[in-house]
Amino acid sequence: MDHTAAAYIGAGIACLGMGGAGIGLGNIFGSYLAGALRNPAAADSQFGRLIFGFAITEALGIFSLLVALLLLFK
Numbered sequence: 001m002d003h004t005a006a007a008y009i010g011a012g013i014a015c016l017g018m019g020g021a022g023i024g025l026g027n028i029f030g031s032y033l034a035g036a037l038r039n040p041a042a043a044d045s046q047f048g049r050l051i052f053g054f055a056i057t058e059a060l061g062i063f064s065l066l067v068a069l070l071l072l073f074k
Contacts, residue, residue, distance in 0.1 A: 011071040017064025024057040 032050045036043035 007071050007074070011068040014064050014068040014071060017067075018061045021057050021061025021064070024060075025054065028053045028057060 028050065032043075032046065035046065
């Protein structure tokens with residue numbers, strides 16, 4: 001197998017992490033919305049955890065993009 005072909009395949013596999021981050025963000029915000037509709041009084045206390053979960057999940061997606069770019073342009 002050619003080195004360039006292997007780099008393209010590896011970059012494509014690394015980009016799957018961005019899809020996982022999108023699924024994770026949907027789960028985080030969906031769970032927050034469901035919990036906030038069931039107990040609106042507790043929604044304000046959980047907002048900080050929502051933002052923290054968003055930041056961590058988004059960072060993992062950005063890291064997978066970084067790995068893909070490093071594989072392509074190495």
